Amino acid sequence: MxxxxxxxxxxxxxxxxxxxxxxxxxxxxxxxxxxxxxxxxxxxxxxxxxxxxxxxxxxxxxxxxxxxxxxxxxxxxxxxxxxxxxxxxxxxxxxxxxxxxxxxxxxxxxxxxxxxxxxxxxxxxxxxxxxxxxxxxxxxxxxxxxxxxxxxxxxxxxxxxxxxxxxxxxxxxxxxxxxxxxxxxxxxxxxxxxxxxxxxxxxxxxxxxxxxxxxxxxxxxxxxxxxxxxxxxxxxxxxxxxxxxxxxxIDEVYPVIDEAARLSGRAYGDREEDDVRMRVVADHVRSALVIIGDGVRPGNEGRGYILRRLLRRAVRAMRLLGVTEPVLPHLLPRSMDVMRASYPELETDFDRISRIAYAEETAFLRTLESGTALLTGAVDRVGAGGALSGDIAFALHDTHGFPIDLTLEMAAEHGVRVDEEGFRTLMQEQRDRARADARAKKGGGADLSAYSQLLEEGSTEFVGYDVLTADSRIRGLVADGRSVEVAQPGDTVDLVLDVTPFYAESGGQRADRGLIRGDGFTARVLDVQAPVKGLPAHRIEVVEGSLATGADVSAEVDRAHRFAAAQAHSATHLVHSALRTVLGPHAVQAGSLNQPGYMRFDYAFPEALSPALREEIEDAANIAVRDDFEVSYEYLPLEEAKRSGALALFGEKYPSVVRVVDIGGPFSRELCGGTHIGRTAQVGPISVLSEASIGSGTRRIEASVGLEAFRGLAKERTILQSLSEMLKVPGADVPGRVAGLLDRLKEAERTIADLARERVLAAAADAVAQARDVAGVRYSATQLGEVTDAGDVRSFVTDVRNRIDADAVVVAAIGTVSGRPSVVIAADEGAQARGLRAGDLVKTACAQLGGGGGGKPDLAQGGGQDAGRSAAALDAVATAIAGS
Incomplete structure (x- = not known):
């Protein structure tokens, strides 16, 4: 049954x-x-x-x-x-x-x-x-x-x-x-x-x-x-x-064992050690299939880490069974075949599932060999019963992508312990450095105690969702981590208000810009960060007058800057929704950046987008702009927001009450604290600039938004018009005409290269005829002048060596490649028997050319800096032959 x-x-x-x-x-x-x-x-x-x-x-x-x-x-x-x-x-x-x-x-x-x-x-x-x-x-x-x-x-x-x-x-x-x-x-x-x-x-x-x-x-x-x-x-x-x-x-597991046995050429049941590995493969491949099917992607934390560990343990078990090529393209479909009767969605979604799994195997195989070599060398040094240092475990993790569990498992197989405490200490130091670096970038490396003291007096009220200008009071000034009472013209300090309309950078959205004015002073707001949660710090430059703690001010956000930033943030939501519509619900956000005129969106996906997919995503986002969806907001308890369909990003920490941004009802609904425009038509055009990988399983889309998108498209139109006029074809025909010109250029380059090669080979007859006797060795020396590449020189030298009929032959030739000399020397068996080795002779020549080289006894190659010394280099080879 x-x-x-x-x-x-x-x-x-x-x-x-x-x-x-x-x-x-x-x-x-x-x-x-x-x-x-x-x-x-x-x-x-x-x-x-x-x-x-x-x-x-x-x-x-x-x-x-x-x-x-x-x-x-x-x-x-x-x-x-x-x-x-x-x-x-x-x-x-x-x-x-x-x-x-x-x-x-x-x-x-x-x-x-x-x-x-x-x-x-x-x-x-x-x-x-x-x-x-x-x-x-x-x-x-x-x-x-x-x-x-x-x-x-x-x-x-x-x-x-x-x-x-x-x-x-x-x-x-x-x-x-x-x-x-x-x-x-x-x-x-x-x-x-x-x-x-x-x-x-x-x-x-x-x-x-x-x-x-x-x-x-x-x-x-x-x-x-x-x-x-x-x-x-x-x-x-x-x-x-x-x-x-x-x-x-059973029928849902054993077929994968059978496939592992076929790939490895080993029979299940013959050796317990092999049986264990095949069971590991069958279990982990099936588990990974289901886990990826339910939306998990390989990563370095939580569920992603477990999935990565399962996949890598399966791949390594197959390595230990003697299979070095990729195995998941064989094993994963077999598991899906026997599981689809119970879970038909695994077959429907197998294209996505397999892309994720295969990409993880490819990434692991790139690092497995070098990491294993490092581990094996370390194990050999410490010997059985010894302990690997935390440094080695950290290097395996940081450089080669080995989870600590894999290092522990591999070390145990060799009877070696691992200094886990040392490893975890180094990991913590790395995290501390990263946090310190982030704080330095956000807060200029300032001591946060001054901000913490201000926060104890109460947080700053943010009113920027509703208004762009607000009356407020200066609660504090901080310079170089210390509280100060007064800021003078030209000073750059952090200013804390009791009420602010300025949006502090968060959620990928860059901070507002604007002015803070008061009685007799004006300050320009350059940036807004939150060095401690709940306390926006306005980085200001005092333009005129002096300002002091306790002064009443008017805080005024730059409307154009805010609107453009809000356009970009709303565009990010539209692109996110378009990605999920076109690629599937697992193309989820992995990071973003929004600033006036520009948006950057990172998302989880294992492979590059085809031009057709990229165009489809761009179209879907711009159709949402055309449809002029309303953008609305509401505050809900977190669980209620999730039940309502609002998208919450895995791994993010949310408060108990969250802000839900709804665009066009079902089109986009996300938890978000950023600022947005009122309707999608206000976003303006969204023009995708690029789409590329930024790491294993993570890709990035960059796009210009609004007026910047229009300007970019207008610039491209101008370029197209110029090309159309130069090539004397309609704009639509420019790509075809350029492709034709490139083909003709490549053909011309091939013809030139062929002619140069023929010229070089034609010189072979003269080189044979001009070969001279040097201490009983037939020596041919030629300056070829400009050549296409060093390969032409090698072909020439071996051709001449094969044509010269003598007991001992040495052939040397120097060609100039892009202004730099390239020398190749060949020595036949007779010359080698007399102690003349091409590798030694080429070093002699290169010493004259201001460079170096080497190679085998029968054929060697080198180069230098000074092509004007070519004749001297060939003479030096003759001298070396004579002195042998």
């Missing part, structure tokens, strides 16, 4: 018994404290705990899960796996123990031809908590299981709770007896290799007041509503129903 069929039988059975079929939640956990969903009940926790009313009384699902805490054990045993599927049925205050037991027994023991799983009831065992006698009675009433196949166990195995005060309850587990070949008789208490747990029923009935450990807790009383949470391991049931030894041999 195939895994997908077991899955369908489960869902059909519980649907027929009144359960709502709920699709699997994403493998990405909605809980920010958890990277991945690790159990089938995770998406139902709010209903099981009573935090939210359940929308249905009973439900069933098959949940995708990922557990990574035992990643190093994957493959070493057949129990550990990263990705798995958990079948669950749930009751939210509806049915309880009796029905849960009856449903489980019916589905497990019902014959296959009647829609069940067809397990022999005589091979099933149950365990219950030793204090839960009620459940023993229910097993005997609702099923045919005899009393001797029910065992009592303690809270370690048969009590469930969250680890915190709240709901909890007894568990009852179902085991399958694999037979005497797998271990001792006596039920689960005797041997859990023979007796395999396949189903766990959790009876959630108690309110726990305190939880000190898994087995030490206090029960305050009963829950007002009793719930059921059960789970059946799909992979476990699959390997039992398919008659194989473990989960690695």
């Amino acid at each position: 195939r895994t997908a069929e077991i899955r369908e039988r489960w869902l059909r059975f519980f649907e027929e018994n009144g359960h709502t079929v709920v699709p699997s939640a994403s493998v990405i956990s909605s809980d920010p404290s958890i990277l991945f969903n690790i159990a089938g009940m995770v998406q139902f926790i709010p209903f099981l705990t009573g935090r939210e009313p359940a929308p249905f009384p009973r439900a069933t699902s098959v949940q995708k899960c990922v557990r990574t805490q035992d990643i190093e054990e994957v493959g070493k045993t057949t129990r550990h796996g990263t990705f798995f599927q958990m079948n669950g049925n749930f009751s939210f205050g509806d049915y309880f123990k009796a029905d849960a037991i009856r449903f489980a027994w019916q589905l497990l023991t019902r014959p296959e031809d009647q829609g069940g799983l067809g397990f022999d009831p005589d091979l099933l065992w149950a365990t219950v908590h030793r204090e839960d006698a009620e459940t023993v009675d229910l097993w005997l009433e609702e099923t045919s299981i005899p009393r001797e196949r029910i065992q009592f166990r303690g809270s370690e195995d048969n009590f469930w709770h969250t680890g915190q005060p709240g709901p909890g309850g007894y568990c009852s587990e179902i085991y399958y007896d694999r037979g005497p070949a797998y271990g001792a008789e006596g039920g689960p208490e005797a041997d859990e290799d023979r007796y395999i747990e396949i189903w766990n029923l959790v009876f959630m009935e108690f309110e726990l007041s305190a939880v000190r450990s898994k087995t030490d807790f206090d029960i305050a009383g009963d829950l007002p509503a009793k719930n059921i949470d059960t789970g059946m391991g799909l992979e476990r049931v699959a390997f039992l129903k398919q008659g194989v030894e473990n989960m690695y041999e």
